[in-house]
Amino acid sequence: MCNQKKMSALALEIDLHKNSARQGPGSPEDTLKALELIGISKKKGLKLADIGCGSGGQTITLAQNIDGHITAVDLVSDFLEELNEKSKLFKVDEKIKTLEESMNHLPFKKESFDIIWSEGAIYNIGFETGIKKWREYLKPGGYLSVSEITWITNTRPKEIEDYWRVECPEISTASNNIKILEDNGYALRGYFCLKEDSWITNYYEHIEARFSSFLQRHKHSESSREIVKAYKAEIELYRRFKEYFSYGFYIAKRDK
Numbered sequence: 001m002c003n004q005k006k007m008s009a010l011a012l013e014i015d016l017h018k019n020s021a022r023q024g025p026g027s028p029e030d031t032l033k034a035l036e037l038i039g040i041s042k043k044k045g046l047k048l049a050d051i052g053c054g055s056g057g058q059t060i061t062l063a064q065n066i067d068g069h070i071t072a073v074d075l076v077s078d079f080l081e082e083l084n085e086k087s088k089l090f091k092v093d094e095k096i097k098t099l100e101e102s103m104n105h106l107p108f109k110k111e112s113f114d115i116i117w118s119e120g121a122i123y124n125i126g127f128e129t130g131i132k133k134w135r136e137y138l139k140p141g142g143y144l145s146v147s148e149i150t151w152i153t154n155t156r157p158k159e160i161e162d163y164w165r166v167e168c169p170e171i172s173t174a175s176n177n178i179k180i181l182e183d184n185g186y187a188l189r190g191y192f193c194l195k196e197d198s199w200i201t202n203y204y205e206h207i208e209a210r211f212s213s214f215l216q217r218h219k220h221s222e223s224s225r226e227i228v229k230a231y232k233a234e235i236e237l238y239r240r241f242k243e244y245f246s247y248g249f250y251i252a253k254r255d256k
């Protein structure tokens with residue numbers, strides 16, 4: 001309960017993640033590494049869509065490193081407001097337009113973007129569905145750059161397999177995801193997986209530091225305790241099983 005009203009689990013999740021640099025694993029170094037793998041990143045007047053941008057950790061890095069314009073899309077207005085404030089602070093507001101919309105119903109014209117970017121968000125639509133749908137918004141020869149939870153070994157302990165099969169049923173190996181890209185009109189230009197710091201230092205440690213104030217704000221309601229418990233379990237599993245999974249960053253070119 002919060003202010004006498006029951007907050008939905010989604011509203012609580014948003015509250016836990018508000019005012020943080022990012023809402024998922026990643027880092028400016030990862031964003032720049034992916035950008036470097038895109039051969040056209042030095043071109044002038046690029047048009048880029050950042051889908052599931054959250055509060056824009058990667059959007060700001062992109063705006064600081066491309067000559068062009070970014071349409072940053074997310075479902076959550078609170079995150080977009082933060083991104084708008086940050087883009088003014090970093091003086092890149094003329095390069096970024098935020099759009100509150102679902103990645104399932106993007107209002108984009110066909111072949112309108114040079115680059116489609118999405119860090120840690122494509123799972124909301126599904127990797128295969130997302131790369132298929134978003135391809136039509138890319139200009140021929142345009143680039144897709146997405147990070148997605150990925151198995152980094154071919155076998156793994158049942159405990160972690162069972163966990164991710166429930167949380168993210170589409171989780172797969174890089175070789176399988178690359179095949180999905182190749183089967184759907186993309187040519188792979190690069191792949192790397194995120195290092196431990198991108199999970200622990202840049203993401204989990206920030207969430208852990210918020211647990212106490214979050215619980216206090218919500219008067220230790222059952223729903224808020226459940227959310228903290230679920231994150232603690234996820235973080236513990238990452239620490240125990242990080243040899244078996246990470247976020248894979250896939251950089252691919254629309255092939256025609």
Ligand SMILES: C[S@@+](CC[C@H](N)C(=O)[O-])C[C@H]1O[C@@H](n2cnc3c(N)ncnc32)[C@H](O)[C@@H]1O
Pocket residue numbers: 021022023024025026051052053054055056057058073074075076079101102103104118119120121124
């Ligand atoms: C794990 S966060 C990643 C955010 C950001 N890219 C980052 O790495 O910090 C996933 C983001 O996807 C957004 N999201 C979830 N479902 C969505 C949908 N259907 N359409 C657009 N955004 C969505 C969430 O609000 C959240 O900001």
